Amino acid sequence: MQEPFEAGGVRGVLHRPEHANGDAIVLTHGAGSNLNAPLLVRLAGEFAERGILVLRYDLPFRRTRPSGSPFPAGAARDREGVAEAVAALGKIASGRVFAAGHSYGGRQSAMAAAERPDMAAGLLLLSYPLHPPQRPDQKRTSYFPGLRTPALFVHGTKDPFGTLEELREAVALIPGRTDLLVVERAGHDLKKAGDLAEAIVTKLHALVVGP
Numbered sequence: 001m002q003e004p005f006e007a008g009g010v011r012g013v014l015h016r017p018e019h020a021n022g023d024a025i026v027l028t029h030g031a032g033s034n035l036n037a038p039l040l041v042r043l044a045g046e047f048a049e050r051g052i053l054v055l056r057y058d059l060p061f062r063r064t065r066p067s068g069s070p071f072p073a074g075a076a077r078d079r080e081g082v083a084e085a086v087a088a089l090g091k092i093a094s095g096r097v098f099a100a101g102h103s104y105g106g107r108q109s110a111m112a113a114a115e116r117p118d119m120a121a122g123l124l125l126l127s128y129p130l131h132p133p134q135r136p137d138q139k140r141t142s143y144f145p146g147l148r149t150p151a152l153f154v155h156g157t158k159d160p161f162g163t164l165e166e167l168r169e170a171v172a173l174i175p176g177r178t179d180l181l182v183v184e185r186a187g188h189d190l191k192k193a194g195d196l197a198e199a200i201v202t203k204l205h206a207l208v209v210g211p
Helices: 038-049 060-064 072-090 104-115 164-171 191-209
Strands: 002-007 010-015 024-028 053-057 097-102 122-126 151-156 178-183
Touching: 010 038, 010 072, 024 038, 024 072, 024 104, 038 053, 038 097, 038 191, 053 072, 060 072, 072 097, 072 104, 097 104, 104 122, 122 191, 151 164, 151 191, 164 178, 178 191
Parallel strands: 024 053, 024 097, 097 122, 122 151, 151 178
Antiparallel strands: 002 010, 010 053
């Protein structure tokens, strides 16, 4: 069941599972999208079918601008928005809350977790934008050594924002528990990730509580 959600400065859509298991996920979008991105809608539905309470939400930059990319100066506010979404969902969830995001949304979720180690039980990072396309020297990993929240990276083999080899090398900098789910022949849009919901849930659970 889907319903509008607005609380604590957070705006989104709540997916309530028919048979809740207590876990919850906040799920946000990339730089050029919003909470209605097809990937988010598909994953939210798949997660809810598996008993997880899901909140699809807009980052602060999207709430103020209906289109266009975020400004670098507003990134800190977007990270606050991630923390606010986790806190808002935590008030109605009975168990663990995970922070998830696609591309820019995943990056800001991970940075927020590095700044707030107790913010979320784990991270789901969909198509992490390791570097701009064709600029492998501009890695977005400066905070990785301070990231201790368990993190699952879901990455396509044709993602121009980072090869699997580059991602594996970068993830080695993270002291927290990590795992990587490879999506064959997938680009940055990660359209096929919706078919992997069961594997994503299983890997997230293993990262946090063990196999």
